[in-house]
Amino acid sequence: MMLLNPGPVNVSERVRQALTRPDICHRESDFAELQQGIQAKLLKAFVPGAESEYAAILITGSGTAAVESALMSSIPHGKRALIINNGVYGERMSQMVGLHRLGVSELKHEWTERPDPERLRLALRQHPEVHAVGMVHHETTTGLLNPGKAIAEVVDGLNRVFILDAVSALAGESIDIAGSKIYMVAGTAGKCIQGFPGVSFVLVRKGFLERMRAYPKRSLYLHLTHYVDDQGRATVPFTPAVQLYYAFDEALSELLEEGVAKRIQRYKKMAQLIRERMAKIGIKPVLQPDRQSNSITAYYLPEGVAYPTLHDRLRAMGYVIYAGQGNLENKIFRIANMGAVTEAQFIAFLDAFEQIVGGHP
Numbered sequence: 001m002m003l004l005n006p007g008p009v010n011v012s013e014r015v016r017q018a019l020t021r022p023d024i025c026h027r028e029s030d031f032a033e034l035q036q037g038i039q040a041k042l043l044k045a046f047v048p049g050a051e052s053e054y055a056a057i058l059i060t061g062s063g064t065a066a067v068e069s070a071l072m073s074s075i076p077h078g079k080r081a082l083i084i085n086n087g088v089y090g091e092r093m094s095q096m097v098g099l100h101r102l103g104v105s106e107l108k109h110e111w112t113e114r115p116d117p118e119r120l121r122l123a124l125r126q127h128p129e130v131h132a133v134g135m136v137h138h139e140t141t142t143g144l145l146n147p148g149k150a151i152a153e154v155v156d157g158l159n160r161v162f163i164l165d166a167v168s169a170l171a172g173e174s175i176d177i178a179g180s181k182i183y184m185v186a187g188t189a190g191k192c193i194q195g196f197p198g199v200s201f202v203l204v205r206k207g208f209l210e211r212m213r214a215y216p217k218r219s220l221y222l223h224l225t226h227y228v229d230d231q232g233r234a235t236v237p238f239t240p241a242v243q244l245y246y247a248f249d250e251a252l253s254e255l256l257e258e259g260v261a262k263r264i265q266r267y268k269k270m271a272q273l274i275r276e277r278m279a280k281i282g283i284k285p286v287l288q289p290d291r292q293s294n295s296i297t298a299y300y301l302p303e304g305v306a307y308p309t310l311h312d313r314l315r316a317m318g319y320v321i322y323a324g325q326g327n328l329e330n331k332i333f334r335i336a337n338m339g340a341v342t343e344a345q346f347i348a349f350l351d352a353f354e355q356i357v358g359g360h361p
């Protein structure tokens with residue numbers, strides 16, 4: 001089955017085979033080596049040249065675990081968080097801080113609009129109690145790419161902490177994490193990194209990690225400093241999904257062999273291929289081209305075509321597409337181009353799609 005949903009993704013045979021490596025105990029040196037290897041690869045891939053300034057903390061759990069752990073661990077007593085919300089995942093960040101009454105009123109934007117850095121600057125000046133700002137880099141809801149660098153500049157300029165949900169962005173979009181002084185970045189194995197779901201991570205600036213040790217614990221499992229000992233070395237406080245770590249390690253090796261910049265270019269090229277063909281057959285995108293990410297395109301459903309019908313017919317031919325979420329649920333569908341999938345496979349999918357909608361939507 002070819003997965004055109006934004007994770008879980010199709011993985012390579014090499015990554016799948018890694019699951020079958022020998023059983024090991026997470027308290028033994030073999031696991032420590034595996035974990036250290038993954039951490040070193042993550043830092044090399046995403047903060048190249050600044051590896052010594054960041055720590056990579058691994059969590060057994062989906063991307064939401066990484067985002068929630070970053071948010072919950074980064075707010076001192078008496079301080080608050082401000083969330084930029086322009087989609088389902090911004091909304092989720094808002095819910096996280098809302099549950100603990102740690103938020104100030106969110107900066108809400110339309111799901112098709114990019115956040116405005118000047119609006120953020122104003123809000124931060126009005127709210128000195130805000131310590132951390134949370135935003136999604138790539139809003140998977142619509143495939144909207146948010147302006148990570150411009151927002152990071154405002155956050156850093158006003159001495160706040162930026163927490164970026166890059167779950168669907170890392171390895172698909174370029175961002176200079178270290179250069180933009182982003183303190184925390186949440187990611188997952190199971191999207192553009194092309195591993196399996198179930199392992200996620202947070203890249204944390206080391207100086208900030210030390211400050212976080214004094215912050216309140218709001219979760220036992222997700223308190224990030226539990227995962228780092230007094231010397232700054234990684235610990236494993238809970239049983240990790242060992243086999244998934246093997247596969248994650250292999251996926252990161254593949255990423256580094258391909259090169260992060262080349263992976264991003266490949267995704268961009270596949271997205272262009274999809275967009276050109278869809279334009280040719282008259283399928284309308286939800287977003288203006290300059291807002292679209294490299295790995296998802298949201299389209300309005302063709303006139304008279306119901307999502308379940310489109311989905312089921314494509315599925316019968318071996319292709320899984322993705323529905324809209326929230327208020328876009330019955331209006332749009334999404335095509336993701338993440339994973340170990342070839343250009344020829346995308347072309348075959350597009351042929352199947354054209355055959356189904358008849359070229360005359």
Ligand SMILES: Cc1ncc(COP(=O)(O)O)c(C=O)c1O
Pocket residue numbers: 006007062063064065067089136138139140165166167168188197
């Ligand atoms: C931007 C973003 N953040 C967070 C998540 C949540 O990840 P998970 O479903 O792995 O918990 C997703 C999942 O699609 C996402 O796209």
